Amino acid sequence: MSRLLVTGAAGFIGANFVRYWLQQHPNDHIVVVDSLTYAGNPHNLDGLLDKSCLLERVDINNTDRVMELLREHQLNTVVHFAAESHVDRSIEGPDVFIEANVLGTHSLLKAARQVWQVEAQALDAHRFHHVSTDEVYGTLSAEDPAFTEKTPYAPNSPYSASKASSDFLVRAYHHTYGLNVTTSNCSNNYGPYHFPEKLIPLTIINILHGKGLPIYGDGKNIRDWLYVEDHARGIELVLQKGQIGETYNIGGVNEWANIDIVNLLCELMDKRFAANISLHTNYPDCPAAKGQACSTLIEYVTDRAGHDFRYAIDTTFIREELGYEPAVTFEVGIERTVDWYLNNERWWQSVLDGSYRKA
Ligand code: NAD
Numbered sequence: 001m002s003r004l005l006v007t008g009a010a011g012f013i014g015a016n017f018v019r020y021w022l023q024q025h026p027n028d029h030i031v032v033v034d035s036l037t038y039a040g041n042p043h044n045l046d047g048l049l050d051k052s053c054l055l056e057r058v059d060i061n062n063t064d065r066v067m068e069l070l071r072e073h074q075l076n077t078v079v080h081f082a083a084e085s086h087v088d089r090s091i092e093g094p095d096v097f098i099e100a101n102v103l104g105t106h107s108l109l110k111a112a113r114q115v116w117q118v119e120a121q122a123l124d125a126h127r128f129h130h131v132s133t134d135e136v137y138g139t140l141s142a143e144d145p146a147f148t149e150k151t152p153y154a155p156n157s158p159y160s161a162s163k164a165s166s167d168f169l170v171r172a173y174h175h176t177y178g179l180n181v182t183t184s185n186c187s188n189n190y191g192p193y194h195f196p197e198k199l200i201p202l203t204i205i206n207i208l209h210g211k212g213l214p215i216y217g218d219g220k221n222i223r224d225w226l227y228v229e230d231h232a233r234g235i236e237l238v239l240q241k242g243q244i245g246e247t248y249n250i251g252g253v254n255e256w257a258n259i260d261i262v263n264l265l266c267e268l269m270d271k272r273f274a275a276n277i278s279l280h281t282n283y284p285d286c287p288a289a290k291g292q293a294c295s296t297l298i299e300y301v302t303d304r305a306g307h308d309f310r311y312a313i314d315t316t317f318i319r320e321e322l323g324y325e326p327a328v329t330f331e332v333g334i335e336r337t338v339d340w341y342l343n344n345e346r347w348w349q350s351v352l353d354g355s356y357r358k359a
């Protein structure tokens with residue numbers, strides 16, 4: 001039985017991870033540490049919180065409180081998701097990215113080292129798993145081979161630079177102090193509870209409201225999309241079978257240009273409106289309710305500053321070492337995601353009107 005401290009699990013991926021983990025390991029004990037920034041929503045954990053899965057509203061920079069939680073609950077595993085995660089926000093205001101992603105990760109590492117290595121006198125059975133991103137590797141051209149674990153770091157945005165810094169701190173705590181660490185660098189996730197500032201949920205919700213679909217630049221930038229539960233499955237494998245000190249890339253081998261993703265979402269929504277008349281009543285501003293194609297909402301807008309052209313993950317290492325394969329195809333995952341947003345309007349309305357922050 002594991003006893004996990006999961007940081008940032010009121011956010012998108014962390015919440016999906018906890019949901020997945022408790023399905024697979026129902027007897028485990030989890031303490032979620034989340035400061036509930038704008039991206040943290042306790043409702044993401046609805047149905048999960050009880051005496052063996054607690055949510056503590058704590059900033060990861062509060063080293064003392066994190067140490068207390070590690071001791072009090074005898075936690076032996078950290079799975080570290082907490083971060084500022086949106087590239088556009090990092091361009092507008094980088095400071096909080098340094099505080100959360102760099103200083104926050106260092107604070108957690110210090111807490112784990114103090115409790116597991118100093119006070120517990122070299123507790124063997126501990127693990128610090130750090131969740132990172134493919135963006136640390138920089139950008140690819142259309143012809144470049146995909147990122148491997150050996151690709152040199154070349155972060156281009158304040159967000160990716162802060163994540164790269166945190167990766168290096170995790171590495172240093174292993175090499176210098178012998179902390180049992182693993183790191184995973186994952187490609188773009190999509191699925192339930194994805195905050196509607198990111199491309200896929202923003203597109204789905206704007207279509208329903210008949211609002212413009214902003215495409216940065218020419219829309220040809222490429223991302224490698226992975227269903228969020230497959231990310232959780234990859235982290236589970238790394239925790240169970242990964243080598244201490246190792247880094248694993250996780251990806252969907254599923255590259256899409258942004259404009260193609262947006263057109264696909266428009267087509268999926270056209271079909272749902274054609275099949276379900278009640279959607280016309282619920283969303284009268286959607287073009288599909290007026291007999292028009294949803295793609296008429298597409299608007300090309302000013303490009304993101306320093307916009308990385310392409311990300312793609314080479315999954316050979318995690319596949320060969322740990323037997324990892326994504327289980328959810330993109331065709332299934334994207335339909336599931338569209339339907340989740342259609343069936344969970346209460347969730348995203350409370351995000352749009354801000355009431356989720358009073359939860
Ligand atoms: P998110 O923005 O949805 O959630 C982040 C969570 O961290 C929120 O609940 C927020 O309240 C919390 N948080 C932020 N600062 C904190 C602090 N100082 N102390 C405690 N909690 C804090 O992010 P996400 O998309 O779920 O990403 C989770 C992790 O996965 C991040 O580390 C991100 O870099 C990484 N990642 C994300 C993707 C992706 O496609 N979204 C892909 C690869 C890696």
Ligand code: DAU
Pocket residue numbers: 085086087088132133134135186187188189197198199200202214215216221222223258304311
């Ligand atoms: O690659 C992993 C990364 O994926 C994670 O580390 C980040 O935390 C996560 O936010 C995500 O970053 P991206 O910048 O790739 O995701 P985003 O959804 O913001 O944008 C996806 C692509 O779509 C990107 O090329 C920018 C573009 N875009 C985005 C928005 C929000 C648009 O064209 N229009 C938009 O309105």
